[in-house]
Amino acid sequence: MAKMVPLPSRGMVPERDIGKAPILEATHLGIEFGGLKAVDDFDLTVGRTEIAGLIGPNGAGKTTVFNLLTKVYQPTSGTVLLDGKDTHGMSAIQVNKAGIARTFQNIRLFNNLTVEDNVKIGMHNHIKYNTISGILRLPKYWIEENRAHEKALSLLEIFDMQHLAEHKAGSLPYGAQRRLEIVRALATEPKLLLLDEPAAGMNPSETAELMDNIRKIRDTFNIAILLIEHDMRLVMGICEGIAVLNYGKIIAKGSPEEIQNNQTVIEAYLGKKKEG
């Protein structure tokens, strides 16, 4: 496990990422829903190739943080720097083009389309032909579609899913749907991948495999991954830096050991888990 070192700003990143600008720097991020501060004064730094974790009890505001980072909601306060660039005023589409891709806690696939098409839709902005070439089937269309086909299959190979390419996404079992969401997100060629409870509904052996695959994805694509997860074995097993959220506020940050031994975290979150 990489050693976490402090940056001149407030965040921590893995030691190997210290020479590079962090991929994500969120400061004082906040949003209110009719008076309720779902996320309040949220600060987080994610290193260039870090696997980071965001944990906390149900309703703590974790998914809302993802929605703020990906501009499903516009934050009411704070700034998000992606690769040093301010994402203020960007739309969900622009922020994806700038390099953030995500999966959803409540799976959101294109259910009536095939697995392969789901991945190709992820590649949308990297497939270079226009509508007219598509309708007239100009050479550009064939070249790019063939390339997209090969690329989609090679991305599906990460999770050994090539043989499912022709199946409807909606017909896949739950675990496969979660994996397909990751593949689709990767197809957008992100610098930062956000995974919202990727192991939810998976059995222990599937989860163990997922852990290997998350590491493999980071190593192959050289990207940063920020994940939300309730499965502590996964979080403690693969995350280098962890932030704990409770009632919309960060209550602790640190390495897995630090978090596991943090008295506030044990009281607010981890302790309860053991009882239940």
Next chain:
Amino acid sequence: MKQAKMNRTTRSNLITYLMVIAFFVIFQILIATGNVSSLLKGQLVPICAYVVMAISLNLVVGVSGELSLGHAGFMSAGAFSGIVAAGYLQTMMESETLVLLIAMIIGGIVAAAAGVIVGVPILRLSGDYLAIVTLAFGQIIKSIVENLYVGYDANGLQFSMVKNTLELGEGGKMLITGPMGANGMATISTFTMGFVLIMVCLFVIFNLVNSKSGRAIMALRDNKIAAQSVGISSSKYKLLAFVVSAAMAGMAGVLFALNFTTVVASKFDFNTSILILVFVVLGGLGNMRGSIIAAALLTVLPELLRSFADYRMLVYAIFLILMMLATNNPKLKGFLQSISAKIKGAVGKGGEANG
């Protein structure tokens, strides 16, 4: 490369093309051998127009997942601009086919422009406003045409609104006279042109759907938030589907209008929009072949049933209900599917084993 392998979509599209070609060839032969009643013969161009209306509406409703209740409005916009174009062009061109072709293109462009005007503000909004706005649009087009006066003389085309203030010079001719609609047109539409239009529209729709733009349109239909999360612009692709569909409806409108000597705006009212929506729903959302069959059958049926006189609408209604049951009732659907599977098995193709 592997691309040579024909996938299921390609095969299904091919069957649809072949079906339309077969329909055309068979009717051409029947006409040539004098086996088509004049009643049915008169229906051939309207059938083609309604088929194009149905598949173009299916692009919006089935493929893009937006409800439009004013599709006939685009047909109307195309029809009357096509009438004006054709009426004027006939004074300087010999070839009727060329006049029809240019009129159809103009009708398509006008309807597409109307599509942009309606679509740009609405498709930016999230929520189902399109149904309401297209409904209003259909009414507005009808009102505009009913108050429109267009004529030409040696000085060229002349327009006026609300009141007929046109004073045409010698050799002048009115093309559209307000509530009276368009009169005395040369009927230049042909079955062949209808067939060509269907084929062109099918080609555009199938190739659009099976391209990156089509995937984006369907992604937005299936899950808008997810589509945006992978960088797909909602307004751009919803508008694309809507405008392409409007252009096709406009061309169908020209084809339809120039099949008659007289056309009034109420021919393209709300009832027509709903009728076309019925074709789409009955044929199956996103299913172009279904739309073609439904549009063709339901257009000829009322005419063929004329001999039933009083019972005509009753039989039509029963037929509608049966068709609805056949396409939407899961039990009947399963039954029909099992039958078609059996037929396939008997033919010896073997089921599509899907591991």
